[in-house]
Amino acid sequence: MTRLTRRQFLVGSSLGASALALGGCDLLGSNDQTQTILGSAETLTMTVQRLLQSRGALAREFAEANVSPTFRVNGTSAPDSEEYARLREDGFQSWRLTIDGLVERPQQFSLLDLKALPARTQITRHDCVEGWSAIGKWTGVPLGSLLKSVGLKSSARYAVFHCADELEKTLDGSGRYYESIDLIDAFHPQTILAYAMNGQDLSIGHGAPLRLRVERQLGYKQAKYLMRIEIVESFAQLWGGGGGYWEDRGYEWYAGI
Template sequence: MKTFLDRRRFLGGLAAASTLPLSGCFDPLVASDSEVRGLLESANTLTYKAQRLLLGSDHLAREFDRSEIRQPMRPNGSTNPQDEPYLALARNSFQDYRLSVTGAVRTPLSLSLADLQSMPARTQITRHDCVEGWSCIAEWTGTPLGLVLDRAKVASSARYVVFLCFDTLDNGFAGPIRYYESIDLLDARHPQTILAYGMNGAALPVANGAPLRVRVERQLGYKMAKYIRAIVVTDSLVAYGEGNGGFWEDRGYEWFAGI
């Protein structure tokens, strides 16, 4: 176990270091004489396959005891979407919410929150590691993403799962730029990857992504898309955003943020 945890910390340091110049939160750490600069340079040379080799495919992120939840889960990113389709759903307590699952699947789905809650659930107490340098332990309850993909019957050509979200983070020439993220099918089917609708024994709060967010416990926080409106299974990321796999990845962050 110690070997795995040391490797997890090492990979987390590399993944976080690779985004330091973008976040602006750790500028003193990347001074010319800083050891972090060495980590940063190393992180930039790690390929996706190399990180996969180090991380492995079947390891679980550490889970904690309920007594270790010492504070509310700190919201990150957008915390109160003002997009009208989202506001309309929120006004009705998300009773009309539907999650679409389309793309490279044989059985497209349209699932209500009640549909998701009727499926087998997983509850896990894990640590959220933010690229900004903070962490927080919380309890998450939701439907394993793998079960949803099984119901949709993923095509053999599929490689990625893309999460399309309600929250607009920017406005471009072509219109609103909404948050999106993606993971590969290996992470999508990991037992700790869940579509969370509950947090700390209650319904998921709006500030933390209601009605639905993904938890990818072996990756940094920006990978865990909130306010999910649709899931698309695909063999390529080119058609989404600028083709880099996520809102922040389009702005220079690493796509595979494994820790």
């Protein structure tokens, strides 16, 4: 009899629910009962994960020898906006990460600012909702330390990551990639804003100059080309209200593994 590990169980559960949400979106997307079932499955996934492990439990980390020889580029390979082209041309010297919203001290950070802060390096496995995995070595700033530096207001609940890549041309901006996590995952020790991969600055394909690594969730949560982190109380004012580009189109918001 085959025994599933906890990680395999959670990955399978997340993939299955996501596949149902996407594969049947045309037929079932407008069915309120179906949406309720999918929402319940997502809540169950999050509840099970957080019952099985403590808030600070770490995703598995690997040795240097386990780093994958190739690591596929997921999502956008390069944003095509004029703004990003200018940033890329000057080597991201003029790029700034803005942190605002429900914070006491909104701030902007250059890439040099971030690299001057205490860093964390971790070798972890990236699990894509498409079914492939790869192990990479990531270096960056713990997100929690940045959030502490700006001070969160009492109503803060979520960190929203606004990105430079636009996957769908829309007048209202809803086609621009964004993601979000709650503050439990935001302050997790393995949640970092990575500026290096495998000992080198991030490549364009892998999210330069900065990307999110939230190691206990699936690949689509690992937002690339970060421009702004907005701290919010809810997703009500964010485009489709799902908390992310793909979530607005049927993916689960909580993609824990």
